[in-house]
Every structure is written in structure tokens, then in C-alpha cells.
Amino acid sequence: xxxxxxxxxxxxxxxxxxxxxxxxxxxxxxxxxxxxxxxxxxxxxxxxxxxxxxxxxxxxxxxxxxxxxxxxxxxxxxxxxxxxxxxxxxxxxxxxxxxxxxxxxxxxxxxxxxxxxxxxxxxxxxxxxxxxxxxxxxxxxxxxxxxxxxxxxxxxxxxxxxxxxxxxxxxxxxxxxxxxxxxxxxxxxxxxxxxxxxxxxxxxxxxxxxxxxxxxxxxxxxxxxxxxxxxxxxxxxxxxxxxxxxxxxxxxxxxxxxxxxxxxxxxxxxxxxxxxxxxxxxxxxxxxxxxxxxxxxxxxxxxxxxxxxxxxxxxxxxxxxxxxxxxxxxxxxxxxxxxxxxxxxxxxxxxxxxxxxxxxxxxxxxxxxxxxxxxxxxxxxxxxxxxxxxxxxxxxxxxxxxxxxxxxxxxxxxxxxxx
Amino acid sequence: xxxxxxxxxxxxxxxxxxxxxxxxxxxxxxxxxxxxxxxxxxxxxxxxxxxxxxxxxxxxxxxxxxxxxxxxxxxxxxxxxxxxxxxxxxxxxxxxxxxxxxxxxxxxxxxxxxxxxxxxxxxxxxxxxxxxxxxxxxxxxxxxxxxxxxxxxxxxxxxxxxxxxxxxxxxxxxxxxxxxxxxxxxxxxxxxxxxxxxxxxxxxxxxxxxxxxxxxxxxxxxxxxxxxxxxxxxxxxxxxxxxxxxxxxxxxxxxxxxxxxxxxxxxxxxxxxxxxxxxxxxxxxxxxxxxxxxxxxxxxxxxxxxxxxxxxxxxxxxxxxxxxxxxxxxxxxxxxxxxxxxxxxxxxxxxxxxxxxxxxxxxxxxxxxxxxxxxxxxxxxxxxxxxxxxxxxxxxxxxxxxxxxxxxxxxxxxxxxxx
Numbered sequence: 082x083x084x085x086x087x088x089x090x091x092x093x094x095x096x097x098x099x100x101x102x103x104x105x106x107x108x109x110x111x112x113x114x115x116x117x118x119x120x121x122x123x124x125x126x127x128x129x130x131x132x133x134x135x136x137x138x139x140x141x142x143x144x145x146x147x148x149x150x151x152x153x154x155x156x157x158x159x160x161x162x163x164x165x166x167x168x169x170x171x172x173x174x175x176x177x178x179x180x181x182x183x184x185x186x187x188x189x190x191x192x193x194x195x196x197x198x199x200x201x202x203x204x205x206x207x208x209x210x211x212x213x214x215x216x217x218x219x220x221x222x223x224x225x226x227x228x229x230x231x232x233x234x235x236x237x238x239x240x241x242x243x244x245x246x247x248x249x250x251x252x253x254x255x256x257x258x259x260x261x262x263x264x265x266x267x268x269x270x271x272x273x274x275x276x277x278x279x280x281x282x283x284x285x286x287x288x289x290x291x292x293x294x295x296x297x298x299x300x301x302x303x304x305x306x307x308x309x310x311x312x313x314x315x316x317x318x319x320x321x322x323x324x325x326x327x328x329x330x331x332x333x334x335x336x337x338x339x340x341x342x343x344x345x346x347x348x349x350x351x352x353x354x355x356x357x358x359x360x361x362x363x364x365x366x367x368x369x370x371x372x373x374x375x376x377x378x379x380x381x382x383x384x385x386x387x388x389x390x391x392x393x394x395x396x397x398x399x400x401x402x403x404x405x406x407x408x409x410x411x412x413x414x415x416x417x418x419x420x421x422x423x424x425x426x427x428x429x430x431x432x433x434x435x436x437x438x439x440x441x442x443x444x445x446x447x448x449x450x451x452x453x454x455x456x457x458x459x460x461x462x463x464x465x466x467x468x469x470x471x472x473x474x475x476x477x478x479x480x481x482x483x484x485x486x487x488x489x490x491x492x493x494x495x496x497x498x499x500x
Numbered sequence: 501x502x503x504x505x506x507x508x509x510x511x512x513x514x515x516x517x518x519x520x521x522x523x524x525x526x527x528x529x530x531x532x533x534x535x536x537x538x539x540x541x542x543x544x545x546x547x548x549x550x551x552x553x554x555x556x557x558x559x560x561x562x563x564x565x566x567x568x569x570x571x572x573x574x575x576x577x578x579x580x581x582x583x584x585x586x587x588x589x590x591x592x593x594x595x596x597x598x599x600x601x602x603x604x605x606x607x608x609x610x611x612x613x614x615x616x617x618x619x620x621x622x623x624x625x626x627x628x629x630x631x632x633x634x635x636x637x638x639x640x641x642x643x644x645x646x647x648x649x650x651x652x653x654x655x656x657x658x659x660x661x662x663x664x665x666x667x668x669x670x671x672x673x674x675x676x677x678x679x680x681x682x683x684x685x686x687x688x689x690x691x692x693x694x695x696x697x698x699x700x701x702x703x704x705x706x707x708x709x710x711x712x713x714x715x716x717x718x719x720x721x722x723x724x725x726x727x728x729x730x731x732x733x734x735x736x737x738x739x740x741x742x743x744x745x746x747x748x749x750x751x752x753x754x755x756x757x758x759x760x761x762x763x764x765x766x767x768x769x770x771x772x773x774x775x776x777x778x779x780x781x782x783x784x785x786x787x788x789x790x791x792x793x794x795x796x797x798x799x800x801x802x803x804x805x806x807x808x809x810x811x812x813x814x815x816x817x818x819x820x821x822x823x824x825x826x827x828x829x830x831x832x833x834x835x836x837x838x839x840x841x842x843x844x845x846x847x848x849x850x851x852x853x854x855x856x857x858x859x860x861x862x863x864x865x866x867x868x869x870x871x872x873x874x875x876x877x878x879x880x881x882x883x884x885x886x887x888x889x890x891x892x893x894x895x896x897x898x899x900x901x902x903x904x905x906x907x908x909x910x911x912x913x914x915x916x917x918x919x
Contacts, residue, residue: 085538090531091746099525106518106715112509116818117827119504149568149717150745152735164612182735182744189734193583193613291746296525298568298717298748313732315608316571316601325601326569327510327710329717332751399535408536 083406084452088292088384088445089232089269090410094335095294101338102296105331113328114319123330130337134301137293137340138286139277146302146320147333151268152182153313154287154302155226157324158264159186161310162224162285163196169259170221173198176209176238177428178231183266184424187226201227206377207236207429214243218250222261229276229286232269233425233441234376235385240265244282262308268292268300272343273384274351284308290332294445295339299332350446355383357444357453362386368461375426375439384445389431390438392474393467398440401463407456410441434473434483502825503871507711507803507864508651508688509829513754514713520757521715524750532747533738542749549756553720556712556759557686557705558696565721565739566752570687571601572732573706573721574645576743577683578605580729581643581704582615588678589640592617595628595657596847597650602685603843606645620646625796626655626848633662637669641680648695648705651688652844652860653795654804659684663701681727687711687719691762692801693770703727709751713864714758718751769865774802776863776872781805787880794845794858803864808850809857811893812886817859820882826875829860853892853902 085093105126111119113127128142135142148154163173173187177200190196199217201209209227225247230237244263251260264285267276271288278286286303290296304310304323316325343350358381366372371391390398395411402409426436442456468474476484504512524545530538532546547561554561567573582592592606596619609615618636620628628646644666649656663682670679683704686695690707697705705722709715723729723742735744762769777800785791790810809817814830821828845855861875887893895903 087531087534087536087538090534090539091529091542093529094525096526106513107515110510110512111827112506115506115509115827115829116815117506117822119506119827120509123510149572149748150733152745153568153733156733156735156744180735182733185734185744189730193730296750297746298751311608311612314569314572314575314601315604316575316599325575325604326571327716329568330510331715332717396535403536408530408534408538410534 082452082455083408084455085408086442086444086448086452086456087408087410088443089441090443091297092291092294092445093447094296095339095342097342098295098335098338102331102335105334109330113330114317123328126334127328127330130333130340133337134288134340137344138271138288138303139279140303141306143321144303144306146304146324147328147336148300148302148324149298149329151266151287151289151291151300152180154268154289154300155180155182155266156186157302157310157313158285158287158304159183159224159226160190160313161323162262162264162308163190163194164311165309166223166259166262167194167196170223171196172219172221172223174201174214174217174222174225174227175199176201176203176227178203178207178234178236178425179226179228180232180266180268183226183228203428205429206380207231207234207425208377208380209238209243211239211242211246215246218247218261220254220257221259223259224262224264226264226266228269229265229267229281230270230274230382231376231425232385232443233423234387234429235382236377237270237274237380237382240281240283248282270382272347273354273382275347278303278305290336290339293336293339293343296332296335299329299336301336346446351383353446354444354448357448357450358383358386360453361442361456364457365460368457369464373435375429375431384443386442386444388440389426389435390440390464391435392471392477393438393464395437395439397467398438398463401467402440402459405459405463407459410443411439501871501874502827503874504827505861505863505867505871505875506827506829507862508860509862510716511710511713511864512866513715514758514761516761517714517754517757521750521754524753528749532749533736542747545753546747546749549752549759552756553707553759556763557690557707557722558698559722560725562740563722563725565723565743566747566755567719567721567743568717568748570685570706570708570710570719571599573687573708573719574599574601574685575605576721576729576732577704577706577723578602578643578645579609579732580742581681581683581727582609582613583730584728585642585678585681586613589642590615591638591640591642593620593633593636593641593644593646594618595620595622595646597622597626597653597655597844598645598647599651599685599687602645602647622847624848625799626650626653626844627796627799628657628662630658630661630665634665637666637680639673639676640678642678643681643683645683645685647688648684648686648700649689649693649801650795650844651804651862652842653806653848654801655796656689656693656799656801659700659702667701689801691766692773692803694766697722697724709755709758712755712758712762715751715754718748718755720755765865770802772865773863773867776867776869777802777805779872780861780875783876784879787876788883792854794848794850803862805861805863807859808845808854809859809883810854811890811896812857812883814856814858816886817857817882820886821859821878824878824882826878829862830858
């Protein structure tokens with residue numbers, strides 16, 4: 082049996098989406114900027130897809146910019162706004178558990194443009210503290226970038242509340258030359274939970290086709306009408322002059338279809354995943370001792386389960402699960418090749434010795450009851466086997482004491498990411 | 501009959517390439533950074549493709565960075581090098597007929613980082629003057645960006661000669677803190693003419709899957725080992741930390757296969773296209789009067805034909821050809837929706853009244869003798885029909901004089917491109 086539970090990292094393409102895409106490879110292969118029939122066909126398809134993506138998040142099609150990936154959307158949102166409004170202020174607020182495309186974009190702005198940014202800590206569940214958020218807002222704060230939900234621990238942030246605080250802050254001081262804008266990285270959330278940009282009242286919103294079972298290589302950024310951004314890929318007039326480069330027509334068509342399908346069955350899939358998620362969350366600790374759930378118990382993505390299994394290493398668990406045809410992640414998609422504790426687990430205060438044994442199970446709308454049962458059957462012997470050869474567990478059994486082995490190295494975005 | 505001669509704007513996907521891509525949509529859909537079997541499969545496929553792309557241009561696989569489009573490759577090359585070496589110098593040299601992704605990247609660097617750039621004029625064939633190039637080199641010149649060939653008029657630049665001048669310049673002054681680097685935008689050339697980065701001796705080289713009959717949404721940048729670049733999409737560790745974002749595995753696989761096929765038949769396809777190109781170049785003026793070839797007569801891409809048909813407008817020709825199933829372009833892919841004279845034609849000194857009637861025919865390896873004959877049959881009545889209703893032509897017939905109607909608006913990158 083093959084059980085794919087690494088759906089934040091990548092998803093299976095919906096067969097209906099592929100059917101929609103195929104004619105654009107070999108038949109309707111024109112450039113969307115060409116004015117002959119093949120170009121018109123491509124342009125129409127792009128605009129229909131833009132409309133469908135806009136419908137998914139409840140915005141106008143002209144507020145959607147297609148990009149090549151969630152990371153590009155986050156880069157464009159943050160750098161694009163920062164450069165457009167840099168004369169008005171150079172301070173940005175973010176949280177400690179953002180994706181590296183957010184954190185490293187901020188580092189870029191700091192290094193090359195002298196921006197300052199405040200990284201808000203999160204509580205043990207990964208939630209931003211409202212009072213600390215209020216205190217972080219400054220007269221020169223041009224942007225807030227806080228994710229809608231975390232891909233690794235599943236925690237959903239109180240974005241509506243945070244936005245309302247920003248809106249209030251914006252009206253308090255009439256003499257301020259600037260309105261603080263709000264960006265949310267919804268790459269992990271959009272398509273999994275209802276996400277309506279009007280209701281959230283955000284100014285910028287990143288989403289990716291991946292969580293919609295669309296193709297890789299395509300994503301989008303919502304930019305509220307009236308918000309200026311400086312393009313990060315300069316060139317032609319595509320995407321309203323905000324993102325140059327020949328339109329990736331095939332993948333845009335795929336993202337449109339994926340958005341349409343996702344919207345139709347969002348609630349149904351939500352409920353289905355929630356049941357299976359909760360089964361994993363409830364059943365694993367019944368079968369295995371010394372296991373801890375990371376992330377919020379309730380305000381959590383319906384497809385995310387993150388457990389720390391004490392005394393053993395996540396990568397070993399991952400590899401033994403892999404032998405049984407179960408595919409999971411031991412950290413966020415971008416840092417899974419390092420054995421260091423992820424910045425997310427570190428930020429929620431997980432003990433490094435415990436956090437090293439963390440596994441992320443990310444479900445999808447294709448995940449079945451049978452698959453979850455299979456995982457539950459396989460996980461116990463694997464954890465037992467690894468603990469049987471673990472010196473940490475042996476020490477614990479003999480002494481009743483925990484022997485910490487992991488030094489708590491200080492976190493550095495660039496050290497970890499850009500070598 | 502359908503005849504697609506707009507192959508710079510977009511190309512038909514090679515069916516063999518599609519076959520190679522398909523399993524990665526629905527079967528091998530893992531994230532290339534995941535360490536389970538599906539991730540390993542994806543990673544292997546990405547690295548095999550990187551090797552194939554490297555083989556096409558004769559570099560090491562570690563010197564290839566995958567990007568989402570040719571425009572992104574050009575942005576990354578120019579901004580990436582400029583930011584990496586900005587403490588050493590802030591001057592860049594380019595030519596007047598570069599793609600907008602080059603020219604507008606330079607504008608970005610000027611506006612946001614205080615760079616200066618010199619735009620070299622070109623001669624009537626579109627060729628950069630060697631002496632002017634020599635004179636433009638300054639002690640603070642960090643980069644030269646000159647295209648290998650022009651997509652609109654087909655002219656091939658003497659890159660090897662220009663590079664040798666830079667190398668000589670780099671050795672002249674021992675006290676200089678910097679070596680001027682050389683980037684060539686080879687998006688229009690690579691896959692059409694032999695292009696070997698070792699032989700050209702360039703430091704950076706942009707190429708796109710499009711000219712290889714690969715998928716849209718994928719391109720690459722060659723960066724010579726040892727050359728530093730600052731990432732333009734920040735985030736994870738993908739592409740050696742130089743371009744973040746989940747790898748677009750399917751399209752990377754497609755680009756690899758497309759590179760492999762292209763390399764195998766490059767000479768054969770070159771000769772085939774050359775014959776058909778020359779047939780168009782020779783036959784059209786035999787059938788239609790007052791027609792002028794734009795671009796270099798010899799140092800020219802084998803797939804490019806650019807004619808100006810006097811007294812009429814390119815867009816009208818394009819639309820009538822379209823009615824006959826012939827798909828062409830009336831300008832560069834990015835500006836085809838404007839009736840203004842393209843910056844390329846303007847730079848080679850084409851009279852605006854003549855240049856407005858310009859059509860670009862871009863052939864591909866799929867173009868046949870029958871298709872070219874069909875175009876030759878159709879073009880004469882179309883040109884005659886349009887001239888029969890042209891007041892300019894009427895005036896010319898009656899007076900023997902040319903009546904200029906087009907004002908020569910000064911060229912502005914941002915006015916034209918970024919509204």
C-alpha cells in the first residue's frame with residue numbers, strides 16, 4: 082500500500098485538471114500576448130482561469146497576479162510593497178514561524194534597503210500574541226506579513242483580529258502619511274480552509290496551485306485594488322505590468338480548473354480530512370507513549386498532524402515509514418534535508434531533544450480511512466524498533482531521567498537556508 | 501491549412517517531451533526536496549534534466565539554475581550580479597535592441613540602487629559597433645549584457661569578439677578591483693543555432709525551454725562557476741540557494757528532454773530552417789514591391805524573417821494572414837499589442853512610416869516546404885488588397901512621392917511597457 086501524507090510539500094495533480102491542461106501543450110500553444118487566433122485562445126484561457134482563481138478567494142480577477150510559485154508570490158508581496166512605499170516607512174512586522182520566502186525576503190530588504198523588521202514570537206501553540214502585535218506597530222510600519230496557517234504545525238492565526246487592529250491603528254493618527262498594509266501567506270491554507278480576502282480584509286494574499294491539486298510551477302498573489310507594488314521580474318506588460326514573462330498558459334489553465342474544483346467541494350473535503358486528522362491525533366498517542374502533538378489543538382488546518390516522538394529522530398521514522406510505502410515529512414518542505422530543529426518547532430518552544438523526533442503528516446482530499454488505518458498499524462512497530470536501538474531511550478528506561486543530547490544552536494536564517 | 505510562424509512567441513510542445521513529462525503529474529508528483537521515495541524520484545529527474553540542459557550549452561550541471569521564464573533568467577543574471585558586486589562598481593553596458601526584461605532590469609537597478617547603464621546603439625543591421633563597445637567600458641563596469649541574437653530581426657551579435665575585448669580590458673589594469681562580467685540573453689538563439697558557453701566564453705547565459713519546443717513556464721540561467729549572484733526569489737535552499745521555490749519538476753523534466761532532442765538534431769534543423777528562411781527572403785520581394793528585409797542579411801537566425809511592407813500596417817497584414825490560418829507576429833512578443841514602432845526597428849533606423857508595416861515570420865523545426873509555399877501564395881493578394889485601400893499608397897501612385905504620416909515619438913521603456 083502506498084500512502085502519501087506529504088501533501089504540503091507537493092500534491093497529486095487532479096486528473097480533471099490534467100485533462101483541462103493537455104490541449105494547451107500541443108494544440109492551443111500560442112503566446113497569450115499574440116493577436117492571432119492561437120494567441121486569443123491562450124489569452125481567453127488565461128483570463129478565464131484568473132476569474133476562477135478570483136472566485137475561490139472572492140476578489141476581482143484584476144486583483145490576481147499569476148506567479149511561478151508560492152515563494153515568488155511572497156517575495157513579490159513583500160518586496161513589491163516595500164519598494165513601492167519605502168519613502169513612507171521602512172518597518173515591517175512578521176512572525177517567527179513564517180515561511181523562509183517571507184523571512185528571507187525581509188532579510189533582503191534589510192540588507193539592501195535598510196528596512197527594519199520585527200519578528201513577533203508565538204505561544205506554545207504557534208499563535209501570535211495580540212498585545213505584542215499591537216505594541217509592535219509603529220508609525221513607520223508599512224507592512225505586516227503574517228501567515229494564515231502554518232504548513233508544519235497547522236496552526237491558524239487570528240488574521241481577522243490582527244487586521245482589525247491594523248485598521249484601527251491606521252485611523253488613529255490622522256497625521257500619518259501611510260496606511261499599514263496587511264499581507265498573509267495563505268499557501269498552506271488556501272484550498273484547505275475557507276479563505277475569503279474580503280472577509281479577512283487583507284491587502285495581499287499568497288496562494289499556490291499545489292494545495293488545490295493543481296500543477297507545480299504556478300501560484301498567485303492577490304493585490305487589493307489600489308495597492309501599489311513594484312514588479313520583481315521586470316520586462317513586458319504581462320499581468321498588468323506587475324510580473325513580466327510569457328504567461329505559463331498550461332499551468333494557469335490548470336490552476337484555474339483546480340480552483341474551480343476546490344471551491345465546489347471545499348466544505349465536503351474539509352470535513353472528510355478533519356475526521357481522518359482527528360483519528361490520527363487521537364489514536365497515535367493511544368498506541369505509542371511519549372508522543373506530543375505540536376501546534377494548536379483546535380485552531381488547526383484539517384489536514385495537518387505534527388507529532389514529536391521522543392527519544393528518536395524524525396528522519397529515521399520517515400525512512401522506515403518510507404519502507405512501508407508511507408510518505409511523510411520531517412520538517413517544512415524547504416528544510417527537510419537538515420536534521421536541525423526546524424525554526425517553527427524552535428519558536429513554539431519544543432525541546433530540541435524531543436523536537437528532533439517530529440513527523441508531519443499532511444492529508445489531502447484523496448486520503449482515505451484505509452490509508453489512515455494502515456499508518457496507525459505501521460507506526461507502532463516502527464517507533465518501538467527505533468526506540469529499541471536508541472541510547473536516549475535506554476538511558477531513560479534505566480534511570481527514569483532524560484539525557485539531553487542536542488545543543489540548542491541559535492537560529493540563523495541565512496546560515497540554515499542560503500548555503 | 502494552418503501555418504504557425506510565430507515560434508519566437510511560443511512553440512508547439514514536442515510530443516516526445518510531453519510523454520516524458522506526463523508521469524510526473526500524477527504518478528511521480530513528489531517534492532524534489534522530500535527525502536522519501538517520491539521525493540528522490542523527483543530529485544533524480546530534476547538532476548538528470550539539469551545535466552541534459554548543461555550538455556546542450558556545454559557547461560557543468562552545477563552551473564545551471566532553473567527559473568520560470570527567460571525574463572526571470574535575465575532579471576536574475578543582471579540584478580543578481582549587480583547586487584553581488586555593487587561595492588565594486590555600478591556601471592553596466594547593454595545594447596539598444598535588448599529584450600525588455602534586460603532593459604527594464606537595468607532601469608530597476610538605476611532607480612533603486614543608483615546604477616548607471618550605457619545603451620550602445622546598433623548599426624542598420626542591428627549589430628553593436630566594436631569601437632563604441634570598447635569606448636563604453638569603464639573602470640566601474642561590473643557587467644555587460646548583450647544578446648546572442650535578436651528575436652525580432654534575427655541579427656546575431658559578435659559575442660565572441662565582444663567577450664574577448666572584455667577579457668583584454670580585465671587584464672589591462674591590474675589595480676582594478678573588479679573583473680567585468682559578460683551576460684548574454686540567448687533566449688532567442690539557444691536551440692536554434694549552436695551555442696556553447698565555453699566557446700563563447702560568457703559568464704552568464706539565459707535560455708528558455710520555449711525555443712527547444714519544451715513547455716512554457718521553465719527556463720534556465722547558466723552562471724559560470726565562481727560568479728556570485730544574489731537571489732531574486734528568496735526562500736528555501738533550492739537551486740543551490742540561488743532561486744527559491746518548489747522545483748517545477750514536470751516542466752524541468754520537459755526542458756531536459758527538449759534539450760536532449762534539440763542537441764541531437766541541431767545541425768539538421770538549422771539547415772532545414774535556413775533553406776525555408778531563404779526561400780521566404782528571396783521569394784517575397786519577387787512577388788511584392790516596396791518590401792524591405794530588416795536585420796542582418798547573413799549573421800541571422802535561420803528561423804527569422806522580418807519584412808517591412810511599405811504603405812500598410814503590420815497589424816492589418818497579421819489579421820488577414822490570420823484569416824488564412826497563418827500565424828505571425830507584428831513585433832516582439834511583448835509589445836505586439838501596440839501599434840507603435842518597436843524599439844528594435846527604431847534602433848536600426850527604420851523609417852516609422854515603413855516600419856509600421858513589419859511582420860516577423862519565425863520558423864521552427866516543424867515548418868515545412870508546403871507551409872512556406874502556402875504563405876508565399878497568400879501574401880501577395882493580402883498585401884495588394886491592403887494597399888488598394890491605403891491612402892498612403894494611393895498618394896504614392898498619384899504623385900510618386902511618399903507621404904509620411906507617423907510622428908517619430910521618442911522611445912521610453914517605461915511609458916511603453918509598464919502601464
